[in-house]
Amino acid sequence: MSNKGCDLGLVGLGAMGRNLVLNLADHGVAVAVYNRTPARTREFMDREAGDRDIRAGYTPAEFVGHLQQPRAVIIMVAAGEPVDAVIDELLPLLTSRDLLIDGGNSYFKDTDRRGRALAAKGLLYLGLGISGGEQGARHGPSLMPGGPREAYDRVRPILDAVAAKVQGEPCVAYLGGGAAGHYVKMVHNGIEYAVMELLAESYDLLRRGLGLNPGEVAGIFEEWNRGELASYLVEITGPILRRLDEKTGEPLIDLILDQARQKGTGKWTSQEAMDLQVPTPCIDTAVMMRDLSGFKAERDAASGVLEGPAPVFPGDRQAFVGQLGRGLYAGMALAFAQGLALLRQASQAYDYGLELAEVARIWRGGCIIRAALLEDIWAAFRADPELPNLLLAPHLGWEVMARMPDLRAVVRAAGDLGIPAPGLMVSLAYYDAFRSARLPSNLIQAQRDYFGAHGFERTDLPGAFHTKWTND
Numbered sequence: 265m266s267n268k269g270c271d272l273g274l275v276g277l278g279a280m281g282r283n284l285v286l287n288l289a290d291h292g293v294a295v296a297v298y299n300r301t302p303a304r305t306r307e308f309m310d311r312e313a314g315d316r317d318i319r320a321g322y323t324p325a326e327f328v329g330h331l332q333q334p335r336a337v338i339i340m341v342a343a344g345e346p347v348d349a350v351i352d353e354l355l356p357l358l359t360s361r362d363l364l365i366d367g368g369n370s371y372f373k374d375t376d377r378r379g380r381a382l383a384a385k386g387l388l389y390l391g392l393g394i395s396g397g398e399q400g401a402r403h404g405p406s407l408m409p410g411g412p413r414e415a416y417d418r419v420r421p422i423l424d425a426v427a428a429k430v431q432g433e434p435c436v437a438y439l440g441g442g443a444a445g446h447y448v449k450m451v452h453n454g455i456e457y458a459v460m461e462l463l464a465e466s467y468d469l470l471r472r473g474l475g476l477n478p479g480e481v482a483g484i485f486e487e488w489n490r491g492e493l494a495s496y497l498v499e500i501t502g503p504i505l506r507r508l509d510e511k512t513g514e515p516l517i518d519l520i521l522d523q524a525r526q527k528g529t530g531k532w533t534s535q536e537a538m539d540l541q542v543p544t545p546c547i548d549t550a551v552m553m554r555d556l557s558g559f560k561a562e563r564d565a566a567s568g569v570l571e572g573p574a575p576v577f578p579g580d581r582q583a584f585v586g587q588l589g590r591g592l593y594a595g596m597a598l599a600f601a602q603g604l605a606l607l608r609q610a611s612q613a614y615d616y617g618l619e620l621a622e623v624a625r626i627w628r629g630g631c632i633i634r635a636a637l638l639e640d641i642w643a644a645f646r647a648d649p650e651l652p653n654l655l656l657a658p659h660l661g662w663e664v665m666a667r668m669p670d671l672r673a674v675v676r677a678a679g680d681l682g683i684p685a686p687g688l689m690v691s692l693a694y695y696d697a698f699r700s701a702r703l704p705s706n707l708i709q710a711q712r713d714y715f716g717a718h719g720f721e722r723t724d725l726p727g728a729f730h731t732k733w734t735n736d
């Protein structure tokens with residue numbers, strides 16, 4: 265342990281914060297830690313810090329006193345008001361050029377506001393998306409920094425050291441100014457919601473449609489994870505489905521309440537997409553299904569009165585599993601296509617200067633949505649940095665198209681069986697809408713003009729038109 269000040273301070277010793285401190289210290293970063301409740305700091309120092317170069321501050325002043333100048337502090341507390349509370353607590357102790365880094369899932373507009381307020385006081389602020397959960401924080405997360413370039417450059421060696429590595433390259437890149445980092449993390453989570461929904465629907469089709477038990481479904485996910493669907497979320501689904509409850513010996517999955525909670529990042533993504541008028545139906549549907557899952561009492565009541573077909577698959581079961589895997593790949597690719605199209609639009613709207621190839625590159629390791637598919641996505645944006653939609657990428661677009669007959673078969677089966685698969689269904693609909701040179705939006709234009717004189721454009725003449733549709 266050296267006598268010089270710590271390289272970095274970290275506030276918030278929750279599970280993510282504690283693991284990140286250990287990761288930092290294991291990479292030679294001297295860290296000062298502070299937690300609002302001193303008992304937690306004491307417990308961390310006694311039980312986890314070991315002989316690493318970690319120094320505790322039991323008051324904000326003691327904590328700040330441990331830091332080298334200019335100081336750098338990473339805040340690892342729950343998004344929202346707690347972040348402002350930490351900033352307010354530290355601010356009187358900081359001086360010009362000190363750097364605050366918010367490592368939580370903060371709403372990007374909050375990050376903008378905080379960045380501006382701190383810049384006015386001469387401080388630097390970095391919004392840092394961190395993905396990978398507790399294990400990622402401990403062993404290498406994907407890091408999504410945004411804010412002043414100077415702030416990133418100052419902590420770059422530290423971020424490079426602790427980030428996940430893919431082929432030796434750290435999964436971190438400077439993403440852009442302002443709230444670019446937290447924006448990219450928000451969209452990451454939107455895609456996370458979409459992929460989780462697609463996996464849940466696939467599980468349901470196998471479980472209820474094919475009548476497989478959790479262990480059998482686990483086997484299919486394990487098989488999928490060895491092929492083109494290889495990804496963190498597919499990987500963890502196998503062991504989740506195999507886990508037996510210690511109390512009852514039953515598959516634990518069958519004992520877990522079917523109500524999915526959320527902290528809001530998926531919803532923010534959908535809200536943002538609507539504001540920027542970028543369609544992200546796979547993400548919207550995932551949020552909708554989490555909301556619908558919450559109506560448990562109504563669903564229970566409806567299940568006793570509203571009838572549907574018997575969910576018994578009549579066809580070739582082996583073939584269906586293959587179709588489902590290929591359809592799922594298409595759905596996953598479409599979820600990424602929608603999220604990245606949103607990022608492209610946001611980069612223009614907010615002047616982030618995002619490089620989507622870099623976004624894809626740093627999502628290849630450490631984060632929750634890491635997937636083999638991201639290799640192709642990365643290549644697509646390297647080949648064409650201005651690609652408006654992944655469906656227009658020559659290779660990936662073809663790969664999705666090639667799987668559409670499978671997705672159609674799966675969607676047909678879901679409809680016939682009465683098993684809800686809105687994520688898979690909307691993936692298909694998005695694909696078909698996207699490839700339609702002419703949509704029925706002409707009728708909507710005509711209706712708007714009929715009842716509201718909103719006008720319409722014509723296909724054959726420039727300008728705005730209005731027709732008197734009735735004789736009254």
Ligand code: 6PG
Pocket residue numbers: 369394395396397453456525526527528529530631632
């Ligand atoms: C990650 C996760 C992480 C967290 C989500 C869960 O990238 O490591 O996305 O940030 O698990 O916030 O979000 P919900 O509670 O909204 O599902």
